[in-house]
Amino acid sequence: MLTDAVTTPGEQRIAQAFAQAPGRAALMPYLMGGFPDPATSLRIAQAYVDGGADLIELGMPFSDPIADGPVIQAAAGRALAAGTGVEDVFAIARAISPQVPVVLMTYANLVLARGADRFAADAAAAGASGLIVPDVPLEEAPALQAACAAAGIALVPLVAPTTTDERLARIGALAQGFLYTVSVTGTTGERAALSDEFAQIVGRAGGATSAPVALGFGIATPEQASAAADAGADGVIIGSRLVREAADAADPVAAVEELVRSFAGALR
Amino acid sequence: MSAKVTVQHRFGAYGGQYVPETLMPALLELEAAWIDAWADTEFRARLDALLRDYAGRPTALYLAERMSEIAGRPIWLKREDLLHTGAHKLNNALGQGLLAVRMGKRRIIAETGAGQHGVGTATACALLGLECVVYMGAEDMRRQLPNVQRMELLGAEVRAVEAGTRTLKEATSEAIRDWVTNVETTHYIIGSAIGPAPYPSIVRDLQRVIGDEAREQILAATGRLPARVVACVGGGSNAIGTFAAFVDDPGVRLLGVEAAGEGLDSGRHGAPLTVGGRPGVLHGALIALLQTDEGQVIEAHSVSAGLDYPGAGPEHAHLRDSGRATYTAVTDLDALRAVRDVARLEGIIPALETAHALHVVLREADTSDMDLVCLSGRGDKDLAEVMRRLPEC
Numbered sequence A: 001m002l003t004d005a006v007t008t009p010g011e012q013r014i015a016q017a018f019a020q021a022p023g024r025a026a027l028m029p030y031l032m033g034g035f036p037d038p039a040t041s042l043r044i045a046q047a048y049v050d051g052g053a054d055l056i057e058l059g060m061p062f063s064d065p066i067a068d069g070p071v072i073q074a075a076a077g078r079a080l081a082a083g084t085g086v087e088d089v090f091a092i093a094r095a096i097s098p099q100v101p102v103v104l105m106t107y108a109n110l111v112l113a114r115g116a117d118r119f120a121a122d123a124a125a126a127g128a129s130g131l132i133v134p135d136v137p138l139e140e141a142p143a144l145q146a147a148c149a150a151a152g153i154a155l156v157p158l159v160a161p162t163t164t165d166e167r168l169a170r171i172g173a174l175a176q177g178f179l180y181t182v183s184v185t186g187t188t189g190e191r192a193a194l195s196d197e198f199a200q201i202v203g204r205a206g207g208a209t210s211a212p213v214a215l216g217f218g219i220a221t222p223e224q225a226s227a228a229a230d231a232g233a234d235g236v237i238i239g240s241r242l243v244r245e246a247a248d249a250a251d252p253v254a255a256v257e258e259l260v261r262s263f264a265g266a267l268r
Numbered sequence B: 001m002s003a004k005v006t007v008q009h010r011f012g013a014y015g016g017q018y019v020p021e022t023l024m025p026a027l028l029e030l031e032a033a034w035i036d037a038w039a040d041t042e043f044r045a046r047l048d049a050l051l052r053d054y055a056g057r058p059t060a061l062y063l064a065e066r067m068s069e070i071a072g073r074p075i076w077l078k079r080e081d082l083l084h085t086g087a088h089k090l091n092n093a094l095g096q097g098l099l100a101v102r103m104g105k106r107r108i109i110a111e112t113g114a115g116q117h118g119v120g121t122a123t124a125c126a127l128l129g130l131e132c133v134v135y136m137g138a139e140d141m142r143r144q145l146p147n148v149q150r151m152e153l154l155g156a157e158v159r160a161v162e163a164g165t166r167t168l169k170e171a172t173s174e175a176i177r178d179w180v181t182n183v184e185t186t187h188y189i190i191g192s193a194i195g196p197a198p199y200p201s202i203v204r205d206l207q208r209v210i211g212d213e214a215r216e217q218i219l220a221a222t223g224r225l226p227a228r229v230v231a232c233v234g235g236g237s238n239a240i241g242t243f244a245a246f247v248d249d250p251g252v253r254l255l256g257v258e259a260a261g262e263g264l265d266s267g268r269h270g271a272p273l274t275v276g277g278r279p280g281v282l283h284g285a286l287i288a289l290l291q292t293d294e295g296q297v298i299e300a301h302s303v304s305a306g307l308d309y310p311g312a313g314p315e316h317a318h319l320r321d322s323g324r325a326t327y328t329a330v331t332d333l334d335a336l337r338a339v340r341d342v343a344r345l346e347g348i349i350p351a352l353e354t355a356h357a358l359h360v361v362l363r364e365a366d367t368s369d370m371d372l373v374c375l376s377g378r379g380d381k382d383l384a385e386v387m388r389r390l391p392e393c
């Protein structure tokens, strides 16, 4: 699945993490930067590393996250209320990226506010290897693609079950780092049962790209993570389930480490 | 009306399609369906018949003589308050409802602030036999209660949104999330000239009937065009629908009126076009937007739920930058006073949204020698809020 088209340092580092992941699929836990506050979220990121994360998806909170369900929305709101700014999230990237590759996830307006070129350069300087912007589809991507290429980081595109074959081919051809494959038609959030749908979307995504396919949205149990790997996913992204644990547990840092460990175990 | 179909993705630098990939195929499908429908004489005839026989078009153009006397120039009111359901919103809801039927989508969602778009959509859905879910901020449900009751009586489900300031911005975000989840079965009837392409073009073209009628009516009544066309701007649909017919008339000034809330200096307002600043992305488009330096969206504030929104549709920002239209803002208290003034001068109780535009033509000095104002809606929905706040005025 690894490609000859690797061009930037960011892409190279991500490719290596997928290739060297000890499990059947790379484990990429998501955290909301600054949730519940910047200091605790840095400890949560470290707990992800200690629990066996191969890469980390680091969310930068935005006031109006239209691709997110209630758990991540609430976490973004709390992170912002705790005073989290763009630099606080870059600081987490700076601290964690020497250990595992960090892929930033945020919304278009935060990128545009700083200017795409400066945002990508600052992200790279903070050690980020890639950038995910869920409200920048193919149609709006060119400027951001150029900015990421100049900064040496990967712009990771998303595909969804509603993506047509024709679009899938175009997006897959442009994918850098990995192809973020949305497992469900919907926003982020835990789903009770969805493993049945994995095979189809993973198969379609894999057929359309030479980049690794990482499956995300809705994966909430080690069994589901294992099913994703069985279906052929090269990576598994765990979001809302971990954010919920960080919100509810008495000792969030210990609790998320335990949970990440159980996901890592399921992928072995 | 010509059958020329224009779906613009960009208005100058503004607009675009900043949405999750999940929605992109639906937007492409919508655009194709719209171009096809708008060029189809049968579709147009069906819509025109509904607008005439069901909704009551054309609406009157009325010379408000007592207002004119105070202003010192003739003021003509385009009476969208007389349209069925009491506001211009129905023009858009009927058109998009018919479009949904044509696309085979039987579930409709909408967001609403003042509740007029929610009522318009619930009405269109009742008429066309469609399922209807309306997202509305909990604060707006409180201040526009009669419209909540109307929607429910019409068979719609009103879902309260508790996030943020519990107003229009959050209701719109929640509607978009519903659409992301149910896009295969659902059409989202967006209520203003906002959102990703093709929505700003669709809503403008469906609201353009206001301006086309008004232009013909004022020419017939006076033999000339007005010096100034004035409309309130929330997301900007009644304004763009009115402006569209006059945009190619160089002698006609276009003035959009936003909500100054507690005052532009207070920071508590809904006037992104008036205050200027860097454009930003909200709800799928690059628009004039109230935001922090880092790009977090700032909550708007207005006594009128329909103007309580931190952005305005992309075409307005372009009209502003190109100099073709200008924008100004009116405070809560001036809008409340205008509701009372117009009620007592003309026997017309306007919506709080509209009252922002009415304040400008009634009270602010200008060189104009004839104004045309879009009276976008009636104020029954606002009675409780107006009576509560009027003692301050």
Ligand SMILES: Cc1ncc(COP(=O)(O)O)c(C=O)c1O
Pocket (backbone or CB within 6 Å): B087, B088, B113, B114, B115, B116, B117, B191, B192, B193, B232, B233, B234, B235, B236, B237, B238, B239, B305, B306, B307, B351, B353, B354, B376, B377, B378
């Ligand atoms: C009567 C009336 N006028 C104006 C508006 C503002 O919307 P727009 O700017 O889209 O016309 C609303 C919105 O709810 C309304 O109900």
